[in-house]
Amino acid sequence: MDRPEVTLENYRAVYDYYRDHQQNRVLAKLAYAMLSMKYRPRVRYADGAEEQLTELVKSGAVLLVAANHVTHSDQYTLAATAWKTPLRRVIGRTRVLAKDELFTDSDLRKKVDMMGGIPVFRSKNYGLRAVADAGRLMMDVAAERLCRGDNLAIFPEGTCNEGDPTRLQHINSGIGHIAKRAVDRGATPALLSIGISYGPDAHGADTELVKGASVYVAQPLTALPGKPMDIAHIAQYELQKAVDGAVAAY
Template sequence: MDVELAQSEAVYAHYLDHQQDRVRARLMYGVLAARIRPVVRFTSRDRLVRTVRSGKPLLIAANHVSQRDPLVLAAAGFRSPIRPRIGHLRVLAKDELFEDPEQRRKIDTLGGIPVFRPKDHGVRAAAEAGRQMFGVCVERMVRGDSIAVFPEGTCNEGDVTRLQKLGTGIGHIAYRALKAGVDVSLVSAGIAYPDDGDRARPRVTFGEPVVLAGFKDETPAALTRIIQGDLQGVVDEVSRVAARA
């Protein structure tokens, strides 16, 4: 089955139940961690450890400053308390990454779920696929999986220390998950690259988990603003760390 907008219903029916090989997933994440060697920091490592051990789903939001970001986030996840979630961690990725069969196998192993972005397919054409994607994310979280999102939607080509305005997709995922009774915690991840050339090790900071149940009566737009504020705080921190590198 090809990952195409015209057959989005079949695509999302597949990814609703798709399960990557967990052993291969851990191996692949481990290889990325060894190759990329990100410097990983935490706002509150103890809180993150307790949240992961609780077994409750995570909604991981990361800024987007480079095409390397998904690999860097995977490597950082392996070097963090999030490692036990590998194999039960789904990552939203643009649909074009699923076109090449070999690359798709790798993305599938990493836990990818395709996203048909409005900027690539038009707002109207992508709207129904977006609703289907939200449904898959929520159902996966109901089953205990965690979801990682780059909610800016595209690489930041301006001031990388300031988030672009987030799309409301992540707010819709959080809103629907809360309405479905999922006790989800937000974990913001800030990514930065020191200005030391290609050999510089990327910096990743994981923020303190935020229990979203306290915001269950908020709208998707309000939840998006809450997520934007928390993620910006973590981006501020990782930017300071990268500047000192």
């Protein structure tokens, strides 16, 4: 199937494509390794979290990875973190929800596709009513990928935190709806919260500031509530704890 143009008007073709898209796993692992060398995150774990995550990955469990969104480099920090943690085993089998702007430039799109990107049309750009149908289809595709054994990484705040990077912005119910739809289809995703801190100068113009980030991996949650909003609430709580850990360890 040819790669469709990523526009809101073309959203059905877009999600038909990303429902089945699979990147080259060898190239993906090489890219993640290079990002790890470039960004050099300092990874710490909650008590027992590394062992729990290792066992989940070995067992083939699917993971719903939630990370806070501080800068436009967060996806690279998260990829670098994957290479340095038990998540290395699932590189190439992890989808990443990414804003549609990253899919407009052809060269950038190739890189985002290789990293497992799935486009998201955000209401802040188009309006809530305009993206409603596309959003529902995106959640269906994300849930289906989880059911097929892929993992899914999300920045559930939806936009960069331009206020206080130590406090999460409000997390809407989208992450909960994806998890619930996956469960309804027979999957049992575990929630993995990863906090990122670049220190007090996170919003500076110097790109070197995002290197050597403090990253905190929380204990995976293998039992999720049954309602989307309840899942979003627990994601907010767990991710804030991970952010607190990252900030404390910076």
